[in-house]
Amino acid sequence: xxxxxxxxxxxxxxxxxxxxxxxxxxxxxxxxxxxxxxxxxxxxxxxxxxxxxxxxxxxxxxxxxxxxxxxxxxxxxxxxxxxxxxxxxxxxxxxxxxxxxxxxxxxxxxxxxxxxxxxxxxxxxxxxxxxxxxxxxxxxxxxxxxxxxxxxxxxxxxxxxxxxxxxxxxxxxxxxxxxxxxxxxxxxxxxxxxxxxxxxxxxxxxxxxxxxxxxxxxxxxxxxxxxxxxxxxxxxxxxxxxxxxxxxxxxxxxxxxxxxxxxxxxxxxxxxxxxxxxxxxxxxxxxxxxxxxxxxxxxxxxxxx
Amino acid sequence: xxxxxxxxxxxxxxxxxxxxxxxxxxxxxxxxxxxxxxxxxxxxxxxxxxxxxxxxxxxxxxxxxxxxxxxxxxxxxxxxxxxxxxxxxxxxxxxxxxxxxxxxxxxxxxxxxxxxxxxxxxxxxxxxxxxxxxxxxxxxxxxxxxxxxxxxxxxxxxxxxxxxxxxxxxxxxxxxxxxxxxxxxxxxxxxxxxxxxxxxxxxxxxxxxxxxxxxxxxxxxxxxxxxxxxxxxxxxxxxxxxxxxxxxxxxxxxxxxxxxxxxxxxxxxxxxxxxxxxxxxxxxxxxxxxxxxxxxxxxxxxxxxxxxxxxxxxxxxxxxxxxxxxxxxxxxxxxxxxxxxxxxxxxxxxxxxxxxxxxxxxxxxxxxxxxxxxxxxxxxxxxxxxxxxxxxxxxxxxxxxxxxxxxxxxxxxxxxxxxxxxxxxxxxxxxxxxxxxxxxxxxxxxxxxxxxxxxxxxxxxxxxxxxxxxxxxxxxxxxxxxxxxxxxxxxxxxxxxxxxxx
Numbered sequence: 001x002x003x004x005x006x007x008x009x010x011x012x013x014x015x016x017x018x019x020x021x022x023x024x025x026x027x028x029x030x031x032x033x034x035x036x037x038x039x040x041x042x043x044x045x046x047x048x049x050x051x052x053x054x055x056x057x058x059x060x061x062x063x064x065x066x067x068x069x070x071x072x073x074x075x076x077x078x079x080x081x082x083x084x085x086x087x088x089x090x091x092x093x094x095x096x097x098x099x100x101x102x103x104x105x106x107x108x109x110x111x112x113x114x115x116x117x118x119x120x121x122x123x124x125x126x127x128x129x130x131x132x133x134x135x136x137x138x139x140x141x142x143x144x145x146x147x148x149x150x151x152x153x154x155x156x157x158x159x160x161x162x163x164x165x166x167x168x169x170x171x172x173x174x175x176x177x178x179x180x181x182x183x184x185x186x187x188x189x190x191x192x193x194x195x196x197x198x199x200x201x202x203x204x205x206x207x208x209x210x211x212x213x214x215x216x217x218x219x220x221x222x223x224x225x226x227x228x229x230x231x232x233x234x235x236x237x238x239x240x241x242x243x244x245x246x247x248x249x250x251x252x253x254x255x256x257x258x259x260x261x262x263x264x265x266x267x268x269x270x271x272x273x274x275x276x277x278x279x280x281x282x283x284x285x286x287x288x289x290x291x292x293x294x295x296x297x298x299x300x301x302x303x304x305x
Numbered sequence: 306x307x308x309x310x311x312x313x314x315x316x317x318x319x320x321x322x323x324x325x326x327x328x329x330x331x332x333x334x335x336x337x338x339x340x341x342x343x344x345x346x347x348x349x350x351x352x353x354x355x356x357x358x359x360x361x362x363x364x365x366x367x368x369x370x371x372x373x374x375x376x377x378x379x380x381x382x383x384x385x386x387x388x389x390x391x392x393x394x395x396x397x398x399x400x401x402x403x404x405x406x407x408x409x410x411x412x413x414x415x416x417x418x419x420x421x422x423x424x425x426x427x428x429x430x431x432x433x434x435x436x437x438x439x440x441x442x443x444x445x446x447x448x449x450x451x452x453x454x455x456x457x458x459x460x461x462x463x464x465x466x467x468x469x470x471x472x473x474x475x476x477x478x479x480x481x482x483x484x485x486x487x488x489x490x491x492x493x494x495x496x497x498x499x500x501x502x503x504x505x506x507x508x509x510x511x512x513x514x515x516x517x518x519x520x521x522x523x524x525x526x527x528x529x530x531x532x533x534x535x536x537x538x539x540x541x542x543x544x545x546x547x548x549x550x551x552x553x554x555x556x557x558x559x560x561x562x563x564x565x566x567x568x569x570x571x572x573x574x575x576x577x578x579x580x581x582x583x584x585x586x587x588x589x590x591x592x593x594x595x596x597x598x599x600x601x602x603x604x605x606x607x608x609x610x611x612x613x614x615x616x617x618x619x620x621x622x623x624x625x626x627x628x629x630x631x632x633x634x635x636x637x638x639x640x641x642x643x644x645x646x647x648x649x650x651x652x653x654x655x656x657x658x659x660x661x662x663x664x665x666x667x668x669x670x671x672x673x674x675x676x677x678x679x680x681x682x683x684x685x686x687x688x689x690x691x692x693x694x695x696x697x698x699x700x701x702x703x704x705x706x707x708x709x710x711x712x713x714x715x716x717x718x719x720x721x722x723x724x725x726x727x728x729x730x731x732x733x734x735x736x737x738x739x740x741x742x743x744x745x746x747x748x749x750x751x752x753x754x755x756x757x758x759x760x761x762x763x764x765x766x767x768x769x770x771x772x773x774x775x776x777x778x779x780x781x782x783x784x785x786x787x788x789x790x791x792x793x794x795x796x797x798x799x800x801x802x803x804x805x806x807x
Contacts, residue, residue, distance in 0.1 A: 082342035
């Protein structure tokens, strides 16, 4: 068990290193950061001055090493543009992203698991087909398009919900719905397949033969077994939702780390982008590890195997 | 059923009760597409910081956004002692938002900060470093000594020379202006929330001067990156003022009776640059006849009127007509595809293929030009890239032919349009030493007659040799609710204190 945890932690570090190297390279290949920092009307001399000021004239590997050394000391650096400490920028915006991801996950679980159960209890019925259509649509519809449709219907036509910002809980309704739409199908389909598998097992047949009520059968015997993979997926989904809210945050003007990442990528503000990338990669890996550990804890077959 | 309806209605009211914009709330809800790093134009220079700076701070001089004329603001008058010495009489009785009185010490401190090379401010060389020193001559009198004769010094003093309160800034550090800015302007910053927005309230103690006093008590500036979301907020009545909508979107919004769309001029121009100097390798563009053929092949009026719209005008010269010394009587290169074909045939280039670069936001313009060039037999490979990438390639001498736009830092003088593209530097694809010299002379002499003559010489040569094809003037659009009262000006940044209710 300990070995498994250690190997996971090694993977987490490798993922963080790979992500930061790839992110750094892509950002630095996308244009001249010094020119961007100096501004449009800057003269070549002013661009050079910015290059020297921020150490951008030094070889790329050295710049990367400097940043990594500072990171090892817990210093995420400062934004090249606003000079704010990156850690402060991320911490300021993290609650919004976290709130959005948790809301979306809760909605996905609350709707996805019962829908999956219903679909499994009535295979090939209209409920099953409806859940299939919902799953396909949820995964196929681009989130920006769904976001705009929700805005038009609930924000503009009905005027029931706020459209942009993060001031009140009501501001999270439409972003949560948009983000949940992409997370829900996976949870729903996995619950369905898990339930179908559980329902076809010998112990369920035996329980049914003993005259156990259908509700008890589902809730006590089938569901706990079907939920094992769902639990793992839910943990991974949280990581995906945390890192995947860039578009949703941008459309709904939520000042979370997704929007910060989007803006920083456009400008090449590499200390900010690198820190967010590493943060999301580590959270994602950590959540996967937690899911594996939880699975091992619940299911002795995984633990012992 | 009635209960259900009531519940739905109540829920709707509960959810939608926040951020009601408009005259009734007496709060102007204003959208920014981008967050600004700093609200002051000393630390940074962008359209957002320009708008906020003019609301929160005041400059020594003021450029009237309607006429372009420079008048006094924090300096009530000024006298040129010689071409490198400027004496300014400061306005008395002006107070900063924190109650500090404005005087010569604030000017000496602020100018000292902006001209200190150690501070490495953005575009410090071009915006600030023409000033050598600021000296206090009295409690409300200062002398600025310049490093060089600077013909656009007055424009510069009206642009980024905002004044900080010396004591407050010294005590808190200059970075305090990023979070708790204090100036003398018509609005004071009540809250600066990074990533979210800025709330401004009218400054009751604002002095009577050329810049209007605040008309609306509260302005709530919100960062809404997505333009579609801004449109939705406007239509839902939760936003009063937005800017820079795509032209087709703006035209659609015009159909909404609750909204109005205004178009205003900008100092920005768009033009076509040719690699005459062959920096990107050998090409047919070395031949003057090929460049002239391309100029004849493009219908600039059609691009300005139909593609850009909103009052955009075809350019006659490589500068904005509103700029000082931008000659408007140069020979016009007419749209004449037959002439273009003739010139290409004479140059032996009837089967020509060119690489054509553009930043993504100019893709539609590049495609329109591609269409015109195809019609005369020139094939083009359009390469679009994000602005930073395109700029790196352009400055790196890799552009064979590019369409680009240029704002010139908002200075209404031809010296803001020409030097960077004809100074022999990274952006110069003509490499004409004579043109460089004329422009250099014109940008460093105070004799306006001589300047006009030198700029005319340069512009005439640029046109004769077709080093560029000036295309059109850019426009800005403003979408607002019909309750908002605003008149567009010659600058593309709205003046917040000019905005009121009808």
